Each structure stands twice: as C-alpha cells, then as structure tokens.
Amino acid sequence: MLTQGMGLLIGLLSLWFIPHAQFALILLLVSLGILLCRKWFKFSCLFNWVNWGIIWACLNILVWANTTKSLITDAATVEVEGMICSIPYRQAERILFDFCVSYINGQEVGWLSQRKFQASWWHVEDALVSEKSAIHAGETWVLYGRIKPARGRVNPAGFDRERWLLANHYLGQLSVKRWTGFRDLSSISSLYHQMRQSVYEKVRFVLKDSEFQGVILAILMGERQHFSNQQQDVFQRSGTAHLLAISGLHIGIAALWVYWGFLFICKRTAKFCLLIPACRAAEIGALCGALFLLLLSGMAIPACRATLMLSVVFVSRWFGSYLPIANVLSLVMLITLIIFPFSILLASFWLSFGTVSMIALVLNKPSYFREKLVLWFRINWFLFLMLIPVSWVIFGYVSWVAFAVNLLLIPVYSFVITPLIYLAGILAFIEINMAKWLFDWISELIGIGFIIQSKSVEYNQLIPEVSFNPLSLLYVGSLLTISLLPYKLLNLKLKILFLIGFLLSMPFQQKRPYDFQMWVFDIGQGLAVYIETPDGNLIFDTGWGNKQFNLAKTTIIPFLQNNKIRQVDKLIVSHDDSDHSGGVSELLSQVNITQVLSGESILFSHADNCHRATSWQWGRVEFEFLSTDNVLWKSGNNASCVLSVKVGQQHILLTGDIEKQSEAYLIQQGLKPHDFLLAPHHGSLTSSSRQFVNHVRPKYVIFSTGYDNRWKFPKTEVVERYRLIGSEIYNTADDGAVWLYAKPDEQINIASFRRLYPQFWR
Structure with missing residues (x-):
C-alpha cells in the first residue's frame, strides 16, 4: 500500500509543472509509453503507479479544461440561478458568500463542471429590493451580475489565488449587481446549509459581547x-x-x-x-x-x-485487520x-500528511523513554523542527x-x-x-x-534574527530525517558531521547576480513598483487600499519578506489617489523606510516634494525626477512624480497618472526617448497623446491595470498608438508581474510571470 500511495503522489506532482495546453500531449506520450514498455519490459510497482499518477493528473486537467474552464472563458454580465452555499459575512461595504449555480443565462451547468462561485455584493442594502432583510445560506436565488473566470494576481511572492480557487473547486468569481428573484426550492443540500446558518446565528447571538x-x-x-x-x-x-x-x-x-x-x-x-x-x-x-x-x-x-x-x-x-500507520496513511x-x-x-495537503507522518515516525522510533510527558515533548520538538524550513519558505x-x-x-x-x-x-x-x-x-x-x-x-x-539559505534549509531537513531513523543506521559521529555542516552553511547567503532589477507588480487596478540595485532600493507607489484592506499587505510585503528585504531607502508616492497611495501606512508600519517623497506635498507632512528633489546615482544606475509645470503639479493626476531611470545606455520612464498637459510640458522641457515606459494613467484616453507616444518611442510599454476593470483600461486606441510605433506591449492584467533585470555590463531584459510560469491553471 505504501508503494502505491507514494507512486501515485509522485505522479500527481506533475500537476505543479504541467504547462497549459500541453497536458493532452503528455497524456498521450505516457499512455503510449506504458503500452510499449509493458510489452518488452517489466517495471516495478512504484514505476507503474508513478505513470498512473501522471495519467490521472492529465485526465483531470483534460476534464477540467473542457468543462469548468471552457464554461467561462472571459468576463461577462449574466443572470445566474443557484443556491447560497456558505454562510455570508460582511467585509466593509460588501457581503461575501459562495454561490453554487445551477443555471447561467437559462443554460444548465453540466454535472462534470464545478459549480461554485466566489460571490461579492457591494452596497447590498441599497441593491436588494425584496421583502427579505438578510442573505441566508441554503436559499435559492436568481442574481444578475458579472462573472469572471477563476483568476488572481500573479507576483513573485505571495498568495496564488488562481491555484487556490482551482484546488477548492471554484468555477469563478461573481460580482452581484442586483437580486432578480427567489426560488422556494428544498433539497438535502439546502437543508444542510440552512442548518449551518441557524447554528451560526444562534452561537453569534450568544457570543455578541465576546472579544474572542x-x-x-x-x-x-x-x-x-x-x-x-x-x-x-x-x-x-x-x-x-x-x-x-x-x-x-x-x-x-x-x-x-x-x-x-x-x-x-x-x-x-x-x-x-x-x-x-x-x-x-x-x-x-x-x-x-x-x-x-x-x-x-x-x-x-x-x-x-x-x-x-x-x-x-x-x-x-x-473487519479484523489492524493496519500499520504507514498503510493507513497510504x-x-x-x-x-x-x-x-x-x-x-494546497499547502494544507503537505502540512497535514507531513505532520501525521512525523508523529507516526516519532511514536515508532525506538526509545528507552515511554513516559507520556517525554513522548509529548518529543512529538512537539520534531514538529517544531519540521516547521522551521516550511515556515521560512x-x-x-x-x-x-x-x-x-x-x-x-x-x-x-x-x-x-x-x-x-x-x-x-x-x-x-x-x-x-x-x-x-x-x-x-x-x-x-x-x-x-x-x-x-x-x-x-x-x-x-x-531573539536575534537568523537567516537561512537553501543549503541550510536542506541541512535542517536532513538533520530531521536522520534523527528519526533507527539508531543502528546512523551513528553519533555522522549526526555530529551533519550538525557541523548545517552550522557552517548558515553564514553563506545566495548572491544576487543582477545589478539592476525592477518589478512592476500585478496589483490590480493601480500601481506598485520595486527597484533594486546593489547600492540602494526604492518603491514607487503602493497599490490600492483603504482603512479595512490594502494590496500592499498581500503583494509588496510578502515580496519583501520572501527576499529578506527589511530596509527601503526611498518610498515614492506619485500622488494621492488611493490606487497609488493606499498601502503607504502598511509599508511605514512594516518596513524601515529612510525617505518618503510625494508628488502632492499635502499627502504626508514628513514627505519631501519629488518635484524639487535632486538626482542621485546607485552604482551604474542613475535616477532623476522630471519636473512638470508647477501650475499643474499642485494636485491631482498631473501632480504625479515622473521618474527617469538610466541603466547603462538604456532609459526607463515611470509616469504615474500624468495627463496630456504634463506630457506636453515634459516634451517642451527636452524629454528624451526612453526604451521602457510605464504607461501614464494605466492607458487612459486622457494620457498617452500621439505627440507623447511618438516622442518617447518606447521599445517596451507596460500597462498596470486590473483584469476586467470598470474603466476598460488600457483603452484600445491607446494600445494601438504604441503598436503603430513598434512597441512591445505588456499588461499586468494579462501578463502578471513584469520583471526588468540586468546583469553587470549587460542590457536590460524583460519578462512576465505568466509567461515564465505558464501552469495549466493560468
């Protein structure tokens, strides 16, 4: 049983690596390989189960791609009928709940398709025109709203929402516009959800004054x-x-x-x-x-x-069979x-089976100590050791x-x-x-x-901060494994050698091979950029946010933590719009920031005005703020900081939300052509004038937009202006985070995370 379980697990690991649109080819090749090899060779049970694992992975992707994924290929406004299949809860001005659909625009959802939407309803009190005063689990409703495929932001660190939605059987996301009808239907499923709702409401009522x-x-x-x-x-x-x-x-x-x-x-x-x-x-x-x-x-x-x-x-x-723990787990x-x-x-899968396996190994490990307290101590100790590399990664x-x-x-x-x-x-x-x-x-x-x-x-x-590198994490895992093996297999000297190797590996840190890196984060409808050189780093804008939630916490902070960055030399806030400045307070509370610069001087009392800031240089990278007309930059979009970055002989232009007036002024002041351009105002028609586009003539232009945003940025006319001059287009909504990097004495390269990591769920 252990062999079969491990073989299937190893085969299904292919789910992490199969690129999109190649699963059918992999399924065909593995199936043919099994048929041909069975005729001439006799393989082990493990090898056969690994192959079956790969086949099972590809078959599930094939079914999912031709049912669930093909059901919603793009965002659309539709009428859906279904049941509220989770307990609704309020977050700020919206209600969140799961909605299990039966019909989309009158068409029944197939039984092989996943049915669950992650639904959100803004300003629900104003929108709900019915006799019902609240939303309850188990009710069957007809709703009018906008559906989107299971989609999330793709960044170099942080939460992969698309993978989570797939693993938890979500069909997509639903933004409710209005309630259009109620169906008085009863089923086992609806009764079950109504039971949970009644328990929830009863317990919440009793707990209304409890802090916990x-x-x-x-x-x-x-x-x-x-x-x-x-x-x-x-x-x-x-x-x-x-x-x-x-x-x-x-x-x-x-x-x-x-x-x-x-x-x-x-x-x-x-x-x-x-x-x-x-x-x-x-x-x-x-x-x-x-x-x-x-x-x-x-x-x-x-x-x-x-x-x-x-x-x-x-x-x-x-049935009279007492299975060993290894067979039970398998x-x-x-x-x-x-x-x-x-x-x-899901990480919970690995944590769950890893924890139980660890406890089983500890319980089966020969020991002279059988007291329960000592055993409890040992179990917690080994679980703590196991979680060190997991928590760090x-x-x-x-x-x-x-x-x-x-x-x-x-x-x-x-x-x-x-x-x-x-x-x-x-x-x-x-x-x-x-x-x-x-x-x-x-x-x-x-x-x-x-x-x-x-x-x-x-x-x-x-406690003094300890920094791990991949080698030291490997030693932690090795020490943990050999500690759980029987004493006869490994003697004390070998364990001491592993421990010495681990201690010696600690000081060595992975050197970064680039002398310039820039990330345009996939932040949704907004802007957030991180630039790093060997001599300094900066953040340009922080994405959307308000008092309840901000995207810096889920995008920028995880990136900084993952790369062990605890010091930022400059935080530049282009202007006061919430999609650019929403994460400032979060960053100031979580990260040590040396200097804050802002396009609108009224934004932060302790911030310096970027329009009056002097240029500076970190290594071979030069930075310069390009000042716009002092009448325009008093407030609003035209107050945005405009930053020009020179790396060797190449130039990058970060423009914030400047509009045509500021663009024209910059051209009058002698604006140079730039190789890379962060498109002004997310591709709005108020920016990227023909004069500006033809003057800057970027080889690459990057739009920072949200998928299916309500303003429909970037506008088609704006994108075409850049295409006509031969610019290569990147859009964070389609490409994920965009990465610019350069090794010493080399040109800047550009890549996007959706293209670098094209997993099938993308």
Whole structure:
C-alpha cells in the first residue's frame, strides 16, 4: 500500500509543472509509453503507479479544461440561478458568500463542471429590493451580475489565488449587481446549509459581547471571518494558527470525547453490551461525532482528510485487520488523491500528511523513554523542527517560541477549551443563559492563552534574527530525517558531521547576480513598483487600499519578506489617489523606510516634494525626477512624480497618472526617448497623446491595470498608438508581474510571470 500511495503522489506532482495546453500531449506520450514498455519490459510497482499518477493528473486537467474552464472563458454580465452555499459575512461595504449555480443565462451547468462561485455584493442594502432583510445560506436565488473566470494576481511572492480557487473547486468569481428573484426550492443540500446558518446565528447571538467570538466560531464551525487583525497576527506569529483550523486535531478531539462518553455509558449498560461490544459502540459513536463536526465545519478538505483517516482505522478494525500507520496513511492518501487530485496544489495537503507522518515516525522510533510527558515533548520538538524550513519558505520568518507555546496550549485547547466550546454550542439550543455563562468562561480561558501568545510574540522579536539559505534549509531537513531513523543506521559521529555542516552553511547567503532589477507588480487596478540595485532600493507607489484592506499587505510585503528585504531607502508616492497611495501606512508600519517623497506635498507632512528633489546615482544606475509645470503639479493626476531611470545606455520612464498637459510640458522641457515606459494613467484616453507616444518611442510599454476593470483600461486606441510605433506591449492584467533585470555590463531584459510560469491553471 505504501508503494502505491507514494507512486501515485509522485505522479500527481506533475500537476505543479504541467504547462497549459500541453497536458493532452503528455497524456498521450505516457499512455503510449506504458503500452510499449509493458510489452518488452517489466517495471516495478512504484514505476507503474508513478505513470498512473501522471495519467490521472492529465485526465483531470483534460476534464477540467473542457468543462469548468471552457464554461467561462472571459468576463461577462449574466443572470445566474443557484443556491447560497456558505454562510455570508460582511467585509466593509460588501457581503461575501459562495454561490453554487445551477443555471447561467437559462443554460444548465453540466454535472462534470464545478459549480461554485466566489460571490461579492457591494452596497447590498441599497441593491436588494425584496421583502427579505438578510442573505441566508441554503436559499435559492436568481442574481444578475458579472462573472469572471477563476483568476488572481500573479507576483513573485505571495498568495496564488488562481491555484487556490482551482484546488477548492471554484468555477469563478461573481460580482452581484442586483437580486432578480427567489426560488422556494428544498433539497438535502439546502437543508444542510440552512442548518449551518441557524447554528451560526444562534452561537453569534450568544457570543455578541465576546472579544474572542472569531476564535470560538473558527473552532466550532470553521468560520474564520470574525478575527481582528491583531488576533490573526498573534496566532500566526506565535506558531499556533493550527489551533483554529478544523483538521486532524479538532476531528480527533471530537471523536475522542464522544468515544469516552459512549464507552462510559455502554460499560454501565449490561443489556446494550449483549447486543454490541462497548468498544465497538464507542468507535461508531466516535465516527458519528467526527462526521457531525465535519458537516458543521462546511466539509472543508482538511476536515474530510482527517475524517477519512479515522474511518479507515475504525473500518479496518471492524473487519479484523489492524493496519500499520504507514498503510493507513497510504490508503487515505490514495483515496484523497483519487477524489481530490487538485488538493495536492494546497499547502494544507503537505502540512497535514507531513505532520501525521512525523508523529507516526516519532511514536515508532525506538526509545528507552515511554513516559507520556517525554513522548509529548518529543512529538512537539520534531514538529517544531519540521516547521522551521516550511515556515521560512512560506512566510519568510520562524516563530522560535512556537515549541514552548504549543507544548503548553495544545493540551489546554484539546482537553479544556475545545470540548467546552462543543458543549456550549449544544447548550445554545437548550439553555441559552447557561450557554452564555459557559462561553464567558471559555472567553476568559482563551484570553489567558492569548496573553501568553502575545508575550511569546514579543519575546520572539527579541531573539536575534537568523537567516537561512537553501543549503541550510536542506541541512535542517536532513538533520530531521536522520534523527528519526533507527539508531543502528546512523551513528553519533555522522549526526555530529551533519550538525557541523548545517552550522557552517548558515553564514553563506545566495548572491544576487543582477545589478539592476525592477518589478512592476500585478496589483490590480493601480500601481506598485520595486527597484533594486546593489547600492540602494526604492518603491514607487503602493497599490490600492483603504482603512479595512490594502494590496500592499498581500503583494509588496510578502515580496519583501520572501527576499529578506527589511530596509527601503526611498518610498515614492506619485500622488494621492488611493490606487497609488493606499498601502503607504502598511509599508511605514512594516518596513524601515529612510525617505518618503510625494508628488502632492499635502499627502504626508514628513514627505519631501519629488518635484524639487535632486538626482542621485546607485552604482551604474542613475535616477532623476522630471519636473512638470508647477501650475499643474499642485494636485491631482498631473501632480504625479515622473521618474527617469538610466541603466547603462538604456532609459526607463515611470509616469504615474500624468495627463496630456504634463506630457506636453515634459516634451517642451527636452524629454528624451526612453526604451521602457510605464504607461501614464494605466492607458487612459486622457494620457498617452500621439505627440507623447511618438516622442518617447518606447521599445517596451507596460500597462498596470486590473483584469476586467470598470474603466476598460488600457483603452484600445491607446494600445494601438504604441503598436503603430513598434512597441512591445505588456499588461499586468494579462501578463502578471513584469520583471526588468540586468546583469553587470549587460542590457536590460524583460519578462512576465505568466509567461515564465505558464501552469495549466493560468
């Protein structure tokens, strides 16, 4: 079983690397290879299962491409009928929910197609003209809105939304314009979602005064939208975010407590024990408890995996077969990969199976210590070691206090807080005052734990920062692996040699081979640019944002963390529009910035005016602000900073949102032609005049726009002006982040991330 599971897993890894439009060819070649090789060669079981894994990957891509992907090829305004299949929640001025469609423009969605949309509804109170006062899960509605394919921003670091949407079975995204009808339909699915909605509303009502409402709802139902930013940050940085995810830990807790309860009752009921053994009844009850929590949590994929694992263990026992943990894991992996092949694209898949495998290895490792406390210490220690490279690669930091905090809080949450939350959730439907009293006590306990977590985060910041490179991360993984192998295979001397190698690898950092790099981030409708040289770096604009949310947090900050950049020499804010300055406060709070320059002097009291700033040079890269007419740059788009960057003999022009008046003034002041141009005002008709385009004559022009933006930028007429002079066009909405780079004494090269990484889901 282990061979089959590992073979299928290795084969399905091809999902990470198959380029778009080549899966059919790969499927054909692998299938022909298997048929030909079977005739003349006898291959191992592992090799055969690897091939079947590749075939299964390609078949799933083929089905998805010809059903789900082909159903929505571009954004369109349509009428959709379907069911609200998640609990709606409010975020600022909009309502977010999942909408499972049955019909699009009257045409039924095929059974092989994914049906779920990520829906958003702005200003819902003004738009909803019906007798209904709220949106509830399980209701069947007819909505009019704009649908888009499953699409996200593609950047050198941060969250890959397109991959996440695919792995979680989303058809696309829906922006609701208005409600057009209500269908009074009833089904098992609608009743299920209505049940979740009623539980959610009842518990929220009881918890309305609780500071930790979000934590309790996350543990009870998997609803994580009520966290404050501070709570979310503390749980992540203390290494305890897993306490809130309904997966193996919570499914196991529910099953364990139900098992103990049934066992206690059954052993004291003689007549019942004559019908079925007490242990068997307790196992059936435990499985039912796990299934109930699975349904309550919305049947998330991690919870499905944990419940499946528990089911395999119990069912094998009922048939008299006690499977080793390796076989249980392999069988669960096989079933998961067959039912949810795209789940391999999620980090939770690897964390889930990696954690369980690590615990199994620790439990099976020969040891002279059998005390439970010592075993608990060892399990947490090895999990902490496993998460060091994972946390560093994904988040760019390591929570060094996670070991101590988890050692203390996991038992508290497992045996006190989580069971009490389940009990209080049941009491909410029986005796609301008692439930409120119990939830108050639970909030107090969570509050005490939160104080410990907050203090641990403060202590973590006091620990000197350790920087890992790929070699040192490889040594961490190797040390972890050899530590779990039997003692006879590796002696102490070899382990010491690995440890010395790891310590020696720490000081070595990967040298960056470029003396100039520039990233135009895929920031949606807005602008954000990062420029780096060996002697300094700068950020030009920060993307869209407001008080509730900003794109700098999801795009620029992850990029800086991933590249271990903690110092920015200059932050340039072209002007005060929210799609250019929305992330300034986030950057100022997260990054050490030496100087801030702004096109509108009223924007920041401590910012310097870029129109009066002097030129400077970092290495062979020269920077110069081109001042526009002082009447125009008082405020508005024409106040934008215009930055010219010279790399060797090539020039790059960053223009912000300047319009035709400023363009004409720059030409009068002797503006030179530039090889690379960041198109003014995202390709608006108010900019990129024929005179400006013909004068600058860029070889490459970059538009920073959002996919299907409401202004339809860049305008077709503007794009054609650049095409007529032979410019090569890049648009972040179509190409993802655009990367300009140059090695010492070489010309600037240009690339885009959608072209560099053409995975099939793009």
